Amino acid sequence: MTATQEITRLALAVSDTPQALESAETMRDTQHFVSLEEADAVVVLGGDGFMLQTLHRMLDNGRVIPAYGINKGTVGFLMNRPRKGANLLSRVNRAKCFDVAPxxxxxxxxxxxxxxxxxxxxxxxxxxxxxxxxxxxxxxxxxxxxxxxxxxxxxxxxxxxxxxxxxxxxxxxxxxxxxxxxxxxxxxxxxxxxxxxxxxxxxxxxxxxxxxxxxxxxxxxxxxxxxxxxxxxxxxxxNSLGLLFDPGHALDERIVAEQFVF
Structure with a gap:
C-alpha cells in the first residue's frame, strides 16, 4: 500500500473494553468491514497497548497493512482522537502515513x-x-x-x-x-x-x-x-509498519509537543 493508493476496504480490530465495543457497534451501522486478509487498512479501537497487539499480530501473520487508531484507552499516543459524525473511510484516506520500523x-x-x-x-x-x-x-x-x-x-x-x-x-x-x-x-x-x-x-x-x-x-x-x-x-x-494519523495530529507533531510538557 503506497501513500497514493486509495483505501476502499477496511478491517476493524476492537479491544475488549466496554467503550471500544460500544463504538464498534456504532461504526458497523455505517461502515462495512472485511477481514484483515482482505483489507487495505485496519481501524484499531482501543489504546496504545491494543494498537501494539494489533501491529504485532500483523507482523506475525506476515501481512502488514496501514493501521488507523481511534483512542478508546487512556494515553492514546499512537491513536487519533474520536470524532462523532465523521465519515470513517474519508477520514482514513485523508490521513498521513508514517513508517515505523520494529x-x-x-x-x-x-x-x-x-x-x-x-x-x-x-x-x-x-x-x-x-x-x-x-x-x-x-x-x-x-x-x-x-x-x-x-x-x-x-x-x-x-x-x-x-x-x-x-x-x-x-x-x-x-x-x-x-x-x-x-x-x-x-x-x-x-x-x-x-x-x-x-x-x-x-x-x-x-x-x-x-x-x-x-x-x-x-x-x-x-x-x-x-x-x-x-x-x-x-x-x-x-518490515516497516504504517501508522495513519489525521492531518494536524500526526505522531511527529505529538513528539515535538511532548517536549514542552512540564
Whole structure:
C-alpha cells in the first residue's frame, strides 16, 4: 500500500473494553468491514497497548497493512482522537502515513535457549532480583561500556521514545529522525552516563555479566524472556509498519509537543 493508493476496504480490530465495543457497534451501522486478509487498512479501537497487539499480530501473520487508531484507552499516543459524525473511510484516506520500523531481537538464555522477538516501542533489560545488573554494551561489535551497573537498560524506537524511555529520562526522538535511543535505567556506574542517541542502522549487543548471581530478563514490548545472557538488537527496515494519523495530529507533531510538557 503506497501513500497514493486509495483505501476502499477496511478491517476493524476492537479491544475488549466496554467503550471500544460500544463504538464498534456504532461504526458497523455505517461502515462495512472485511477481514484483515482482505483489507487495505485496519481501524484499531482501543489504546496504545491494543494498537501494539494489533501491529504485532500483523507482523506475525506476515501481512502488514496501514493501521488507523481511534483512542478508546487512556494515553492514546499512537491513536487519533474520536470524532462523532465523521465519515470513517474519508477520514482514513485523508490521513498521513508514517513508517515505523520494529526492533529485531535475538536473546540467549543461561540454559542456551535462543529466542527471536520484535518490538515496536522498546526492548528493555531489567534486573530480576535485588542485585543490580551488570551489563556490557557493544555498538557495531565495538565495546562502548565495559560494565554498566544499573537496574537495566533499554533501546527505544522513535515511536516508543515517549513511553518507558521518557520515564527513564531518555530523549524524545522525532519519527523521521532515523535514530534510536539507548537509555540506562537507574544507572549506578558510570554514574553520570545519560545514555546515547544512535543511528538506526546500528547493531547493539548486550552481554550480561555475572548472569547467575545477577539475573536479568528482557522485555520486547509486552513479551518477556527471563535469565538472559546476551541480547542482540537491530532495526528491521524491511518490515516497516504504517501508522495513519489525521492531518494536524500526526505522531511527529505529538513528539515535538511532548517536549514542552512540564
Amino acid at each position: 526492533l529485531a531481537m535475538t536473546a540467549t538464555t543461561q540454559d542456551g535457549e535462543t529466542q527471536h522477538f520484535r518490538a515496536i516501542n522498546e526492548v528493555s533489560l531489567l534486573r530480576e532480583t535485588r542485585q543490580t545488573a551488570k551489563i556490557e554494551i557493544s555498538i557495531d561489535d565495538r565495546v562502548r561500556i565495559e560494565e554498566l551497573v544499573s537496574d537495566g537498560v533499554l533501546v527505544a524506537t522513535p515511536a516508543g521514545s515517549t513511553a518507558y524511555n521518557l520515564s527513564a529520562n531518555g530523549p524524545i526522538l522525532p519519527l523521521d529522525s532515523a535514530l534510536i535511543a539507548l537509555t540506562p535505567i537507574s544507572a549506578f556506574r558510570p554514574r553520570h552516563w545519560r545514555g546515547a542517541i544512535l543511528p538506526d542502522r546500528s547493531r547493539i549487543t548486550f552481554r550480561v555479566l555475572e548472569a547467575e548471581k545477577r539475573p536479568v530478563s528482557v522485555v520486547a514490548d509486552q513479551r518477556e524472556l527471563r535469565d538472559v545472557v546476551s541480547v542482540e538488537l537491530a532495526i528491521q527496515h524491511e
